[in-house]
Amino acid sequence: MNDENIKDREESKPSISFIEQFIAEDLKAGKNGGKIVTRFPPEPNGYLHIGHAKAICLDFGMAQKYGGKCNLRFDDTNPVKEEVEYIDSIKEDIHWLGFDWENREFYASDYFGRLFEFAKALISRGLAYIDDQPADVISSQKGTPTQPGTESPFRNRTVAENLDLFERMNKGEFDEGSRVLRAKVDMTSPNMHMRDPIIYRIIKSAHHRTGNEWNVYPMYDFAHGQSDYFEGITHSLCTLEFEVHRPLYDWFIDQLKNDDYRPRQIEFNRLNLTYTMMSKRKLLELVREGKVAGWDDPRMPTLCGLRRRGYTPESVRKFVDLIGYTKVEAINDVSLLEHAVREDLNIRAPRVFGVLNPLKVLISNYPVGKYEEVELVNNPEDESHGTRLVPFCREIFIEQDDFMEVPPHKYFRLAPGMEVRLKGAYIIKCDGFKKNEDTGEIEEVYCTYDEATRSGGEASNRKVKGTLHWVSAIQAVDAEVRLYDRLFDHEDPSGQKEDDYRSFLNPESLKVLTGCKVEPSLASAVPLEKFQFQRLGYFCVDYDSTPEKLVFNRTVSLKDTWGKINK
RNA sequence: UGACCCAUGGUGUAAUUGGCAACACGUUAGAUUUUGGUUCUAAAGAGUCCAGGUUCGAAACCUGGUGGGUCAACCA
Numbered sequence: 001m002n003d004e005n006i007k008d009r010e011e012s013k014p015s016i017s018f019i020e021q022f023i024a025e026d027l028k029a030g031k032n033g034g035k036i037v038t039r040f041p042p043e044p045n046g047y048l049h050i051g052h053a054k055a056i057c058l059d060f061g062m063a064q065k066y067g068g069k070c071n072l073r074f075d076d077t078n079p080v081k082e083e084v085e086y087i088d089s090i091k092e093d094i095h096w097l098g099f100d101w102e103n104r105e106f107y108a109s110d111y112f113g114r115l116f117e118f119a120k121a122l123i124s125r126g127l128a129y130i131d132d133q134p135a136d137v138i139s140s141q142k143g144t145p146t147q148p149g150t151e152s153p154f155r156n157r158t159v160a161e162n163l164d165l166f167e168r169m170n171k172g173e174f175d176e177g178s179r180v181l182r183a184k185v186d187m188t189s190p191n192m193h194m195r196d197p198i199i200y201r202i203i204k205s206a207h208h209r210t211g212n213e214w215n216v217y218p219m220y221d222f223a224h225g226q227s228d229y230f231e232g233i234t235h236s237l238c239t240l241e242f243e244v245h246r247p248l249y250d251w252f253i254d255q256l257k258n259d260d261y262r263p264r265q266i267e268f269n270r271l272n273l274t275y276t277m278m279s280k281r282k283l284l285e286l287v288r289e290g291k292v293a294g295w296d297d298p299r300m301p302t303l304c305g306l307r308r309r310g311y312t313p314e315s316v317r318k319f320v321d322l323i324g325y326t327k328v329e330a331i332n333d334v335s336l337l338e339h340a341v342r343e344d345l346n347i348r349a350p351r352v353f354g355v356l357n358p359l360k361v362l363i364s365n366y367p368v369g370k371y372e373e374v375e376l377v378n379n380p381e382d383e384s385h386g387t388r389l390v391p392f393c394r395e396i397f398i399e400q401d402d403f404m405e406v407p408p409h410k411y412f413r414l415a416p417g418m419e420v421r422l423k424g425a426y427i428i429k430c431d432g433f434k435k436n437e438d439t440g441e442i443e444e445v446y447c448t449y450d451e452a453t454r455s456g457g458e459a460s461n462r463k464v465k466g467t468l469h470w471v472s473a474i475q476a477v478d479a480e481v482r483l484y485d486r487l488f489d490h491e492d493p494s495g496q497k498e499d500d501y502r503s504f505l506n507p508e509s510l511k512v513l514t515g516c517k518v519e520p521s522l523a524s525a526v527p528l529e530k531f532q533f534q535r536l537g538y539f540c541v542d543y544d545s546t547p548e549k550l551v552f553n554r555t556v557s558l559k560d561t562w563g564k565i566n567k
Numbered sequence: 568u569g570a571c572c573c574a575u576g577g578u579g580u581a582a583u584u585g586g587c588a589a590c591a592c593g594u595u596a597g598a599u600u601u602u603g604g605u606u607c608u609a610a611a612g613a614g615u616c617c618a619g620g621u622u623c624g625a626a627a628c629c630u631g632g633u634g635g636g637u638c639a640a641c642c643a
Contacts, residue, residue, distance in 0.1 A: 014581090014590090015580085015581055015582075015583090015590095017580095041643090042643095043642085043643050045642090045643080075643065077642090077643080078642065078643075080642095081642070081643085134641095135640085135641055138641080139639075139640085139641095140639095142639055143639070144569085144639055145569055145570070145638060145639060146568055146569045146570090146639095147568090147569080147639095148569090149639090176641080177641065179641095180641055189570085190569055190570040190571085191569095191570060191571075191638075192570085192638055192639050193638075193639095195639085198640095198641055200641090201641035202641080203641085217641095219640095219641075219642085219643090220642070220643045221643095223643095224643080240572075240573090240636080240637070241636090241637060241638085242637095242643090243571065243572060243637070243638090244570080244571060244572090244637065244638050245638090246571090247571090267572085269573095274578090280643095322579075322580085322591065322592080323579055323580075324579070324580050324581090325580095326573090326579090326580070327572065327573060328573060328574070328579090328580090328636095329572095329573075329635080329636055329637090330578085330579060330580090331578080331579090332578075332579060333577090333578050333579075333592070333593075335578085335592065335593065336578080336579070336591080336592050336593085338592095339591090339592060339593090340592095342604090342605095346604075346605060351602075351604095377601095380600095380602085380604095380605075381605070381606095410603095412603070413603095421601055422601095423601055423602070424601075427601095455601070460601080461601090464601080466603080467600095467601045467602065467603095468602090469602075532602085532604085534602050534604080535602045535603080535604070536602090536604095537604095558602075558603090558604045558605095559603090559604065559605095560603075560604090561603050561604090562603040563603085564603095565603085
């Protein structure tokens with residue numbers, strides 16, 4: 001009887017965002033032929049960051065889920081700011097994230113012709129005019145948010161004169177800044193964007209796609225909505241700051257439409273992350289000023305930075321899914337992002353041994369010159385990953401943190417007189433150490449092993465408090481390891497009125513460790529390959545890595561309850 | 568002396584659209600563990616910004632506050 005109920009409850013669909021609700025309603029109401037077409041519209045003036053990932057997941061995700069399409073459209077209406085370099089990186093990053101636009105790669109510049117015609121149509125209908133005033137005059141006539149604007153003296157030129165001037169603007173007869181085309185809307189509107197917005201300006205720089213074909217270029221408000229319309233976009237999803245643009249978006253669509261199709265703009269909240277910032281301008285500054293090594297510096301919130309850091313596309317998508325879409329300006333805790341990678345990497349990353357700060361351990365009763373191989377599980381979360389052989393001998397390296405001369409309470413690692421298990425190998429007992437009396441540094445630790453405790457054997461099942469990772473000193477491979485911490489030491493570095501965001505740069509955000517020792521199986525690791533260094537964290541091979549000199553980036557540490565207790 | 572948007576545990580989101588405020592992260596305990604990871608169990612933590620109103624019943628609807636955000640680029 002209640003099989004049905006139980007099933008219902010178990011399958012009770014997770015709640016959908018307000019945007020998805022709108023979409024579902026529109027589809028159900030049969031709007032626009034019951035179809036959904038979205039678009040992701042980056043401006044090619046910077047690299048994509050995780051905030052863009054939030055938009056990408058929505059734009060492509062909604063189309064995918066409801067059987068529609070999502071176009072990639074570069075919003076390239078400002079030739080002075082945009083570069084081809086960015087176009088390639090943007091496409092690469094979207095693909096990396098796991099989305100595809102097939103053959104629907106569009107550019108606002110594809111529509112320059114139609115936009116120009118539409119502008120002329122507006123002029124002919126008395127809905128646009130050429131203004132000869134300089135920028136500062138136009139600006140002051142706009143009024144303020146609390147005071148209405150005043151009309152331009154050029155507002156009521158004849159259609160013929162406007163048309164003539166507009167054509168000549170485009171022919172290059174006038175200087176940049178000397179004239180603009182404005183839509184004739186309402187100078188007294190409480191919405192600043194409706195006060196005769198500028199829709200075309202003269203720019204004589206070459207455009208990366210259209211070259212010198214045009215001398216006038218449309219503004220965002222005159223290009224975006226219309227491009228949506230031309231492409232048959234049904235849902236134009238963008239961030240909250242465009243909310244006040246919506247009346248203008250709709251106004252232009254009203255002038256353009258000739259049947260009952262119309263795109264709908266819906267706004268959602270931006271992604272903000274603690275201890276970083278998303279401003280493309282500021283990220284560019286960090287790069288230009290050399291505060292970071294480049295757009296793909298693993299500390300950057302850019303997609304290429306996250307990729308180099310070792311994040312997987314799955315983990316980024318998971319994170320985006322976790323935070324949701326609302327209209328609240330929120331600031332998300334990075335720990336949620338970190339949780340998302342850990343969860344993903346836990347399943348897929350092979351486990352290996354790597355010692356960051358090596359300390360030599362001499363197993364005095366282990367035969368000199370003897371060498372053996374022990375078998376280790378590659379991934380306890382997934383048997384199909386199999387096992388591997390790791391060399392073991394009389395001299396090994398362990399982590400400096402794993403030995404203490406005078407251990408605190410509950411320290412389960414190596415200390416004089418204490419026993420510890422070397423994972424996959426033997427149980428050893430510490431019976432001495434060598435200390436540099438001047439520096440206090442522990443230079444070597446001496447242990448004995450119990451041959452019967454080899455893993456897999458009977459005696460190996462003995463309870464031992466601690467289990468350590470280790471690397472054979474003879475076969476160990478040297479590596480450089482880069483440890484990353486948050487780029488800023490303030491939760492909201494760019495939100496402080498008094499202080500420049502640069503003053504919050506975390507001086508400890510990068511620590512380079514050299515002379516690290518990793519197990520020999522890593523010698524063949526290639527860039528972007530990901531591993532869990534057991535007990536330490538997840539690491540990813542850096543682009544700088546070569547077979548001669550391995551370089552790893554720490555993506556994120558493992559949760560460290562001991563480290564926390566110890567604080 | 569404006570317009571528009573927003574307000575739910577520490578954080579991010581839910582609440583079958585008016586019916587006992589739920590989930591995730593984080594936190595704290597405990598169990599398991601040849602990773603102080605994972606997994607599992609449990610707990611603490613909000614009575615929904617405030618004040619009125621409508622209603623048998625309000626986080627949700629209405630009114631008024633308060634607080635925050637956005638808007639005055641020939642940027643997008």
